[in-house]
Amino acid sequence: MASLLENNLMTDQYDVAVIGAGPGGYVAGIRAAQLGLKACVIEKDKPGGVCLNWGCIPSKSLIHQAELFHSLREMEGVGVTVDRTKLNYKKVQGKSRDATKALSSGVAGLLRKNKVGLVKGTAKIAGKGLISLDDGKQIKARNILVATGSRALQIPGFEFDEKQVLSSDGILAMTELPKSLLILGAGAIGCEFAYVMNAFGVEVTLVEMAEHILPWEDYEAVAVLDKSFRDVGIQVLTGTRAKQMQRLDDSVQVTLEDSSGAPIEVTAEKVLAVFGRVPNTENLGLREIGVKLDERGYVPVGDYCQTNIPGIFAIGDITPTPALAHVASKEGEIAIEYMAGHTPMYKGVEPELVPSAIYSEPQLAGFGLREDQAKDKGVKFKKSVFPLRGAGKSIAVGKPEGLAKVLTDRDTGELLGAHVVGHNATELIHELLLGKSSELLPADIAEMIHAHPTLSEAVMEAMRGIDGKPIHM
């Protein structure tokens, strides 16, 4: 009895304790408070997680500034000359940090406003419903939601020193532009930095092991981006793997191997190694209390993001669902709504309803089935591709490259997948995604009046192409 009493005095008691204040964790905390649960979020670093501090947000700030810088050329076309040699990249980087600071304190403010406790410290699960912090404090909670996110994957031989060999953290912290940059891995992060660095005048080589850059995106859409990259002078090497690396005094020499097995030597001032991410699931006490992890360290989850141990939930980058901020947030909402006794609309994130987005210029966004997958699976589909240049707006704003592509079920008309590449593609995708999630038919979007001139007209025209003919083609 005595020990029970002591425990009660020493610990805080919550309905749910969230570990990690990334887009998964902080959104979960707020949702919990909205539903009347007593919640806290434990964070060892800054609120906002990778996304806000070392991911989505600072990278988008750099991309925006790269776009501005790049568009100066357009100004020259109308006689405005700007001395581009005066570029101070330290200030560019500084602006990206300002954005993260503003948003991070914004997250802290939101948590405060919603009366969600923000606990500073490194958390470890000490038992069922019990968390211990590095300062010895204990937290009791009916449910524990683990949202500890991920970190850059390091591959032997290509260890980060963050001076010559950078992770995404390193390049976001970098305050001086290198002369040349070799990027290993052409996923979303690799492609975005290829765009940014190229726009600021860095000599960029982009290397991808798979047959094309952004290997999990639709090839026809990716081909547009690939061409654009090559046109602006990025050297793109696909079907090529990095074999070994040698650090020299002021450069790095990397041996690559193309698909025929022939070696290629590339020397660059810096290397950005973006091979992937690893989940932060060590030293959390997960295994000790019996939570199953898969062979790569991810936490498999069932309905409503439950782990195999009742009362322990997992969301975001530590689960095998796509490592995206919006997936983490949605999973947080689902888990919390379930804990609060509600029945969430979905038992988990439905993969075909998750949009992917790459924010280079042109942008690329998509969801659902790709054409090659549809063919492999023997799906009977209809396909319609509308080139962006068919929408007058794209010519008016000087961004004609790109396309909107839709795949529908041949018999039911169900929207199976959509892929948009071009200016503002990451915004355009949502009309199509709404169409998919609300189960609209091609005619619903094709018949809807779209304002002229907009890029969204390309979406309408692509939908027209499914059962009829686009007008501007």
Add this chain to the structure above:
Amino acid sequence: MAKDYVMPKLAMAMNEGTVAQWMAAEGDFLRPGDVVMAVETEKVTYEVEAPHEGYLHILVPEGETVPVETPVGKFAENEDELKSLQQEVQSQDADKPVEAAPSAVPGVAAPTGTDLRTASSTASGGRIKASPLARKIARDKGLDIALLQGTGPGGRIVKRDILLALEQGIGRFAAATAVGGMREKARLPLSGARATVASRMMESLQSSAQLASRWESDITDLLRMRTHFVAREEQFRTSVSMNAFIIRAIVSAIRQVPIINAALQGEDIVIYENVNMGLAISLPGESPWDSSLMVPVIRDVDSMGVVEIDREMKALVERARNGQLGPDDMKDSTITLSSTAGLAPPGMSTSPVLNLPNAVIVGPSTPQEKPVSRNGEIVVRTMMPMSMTFDHRILNGEPAARFMKYLHECLEHPELMLA
């Protein structure tokens, strides 16, 4: 000019209709009021009259289902116009295969551009909320969405509801007829869990000698005793329910009358040492109209206190709700509890059907406050309707009555459970 003759919208929820029969022939001259065709909807068959005067030209053959507002025929002003209409059809027929090819479902108009537009405008006029895709699949598969329940946002019928209905055979177009005066709402297949319950109930009633008895127990003191347990919810990690106390009382009464906890095995009556309590649980059904029934078992309740019984019971119910019960969870019951407390109106008593091979099933129901006489005074007490059904092949009235009496006494004087 010839006028279109369309499938009329005859009821608010009507989205499509079947041309059951053409009552007038191709080329007939009709006047307003003449009967043209019989239209079958999911509910009723209507005879429809001609809206205008003219020569009838038929476009849609008998037996075909089309969305409302789709032209099913034309009215020509004169015979020349009729002739040219008839020729038009022949020439159109020549390129038909190209257009018809995408339609995989016989009897449904090929989904050409025009048909789709007609369909979606109908959809927005109807009162039933369903996604366009759900409507399309339902139409193609001959499913009446008016019979389905939606699980999408705001109760909207979405694709998964249609797929589920197809799997379960709910909402198939019932043969419509106005003759019998009965209109079908749904057809539920007697299969799966529903068929199992049906056959077990029949078997129980037909193969045993069931006798039901009812009484009332004053649970005022028991309720008061329970408050001490509820107050210690944190400590016990459960808020002990009435059912746990009733189970405990049944165990006490079985100790007094062991033959209650028995079964007939061939020529023998087997009396069991341990008490495995079957728990009748009602769960959501496979369709929105029915419910499903399961009887998972809490093993060895005779060795447990009320706290443990309660925790086990709640864990079992939770697993039942999550669909996690396995065959082992349903095995080896020696007696069953089927409570309708909270579900049934206060004071109602039941006569539950025996869960074979158990000799006894106990059926408490919703308590109510009643004036009763205590020591010559009228006082208000909480009375719980109780019932028990037993198999007269296994035990006679005397042990049954003794069991009921002791159970009654345990409920009225809970301290007896300590015995």
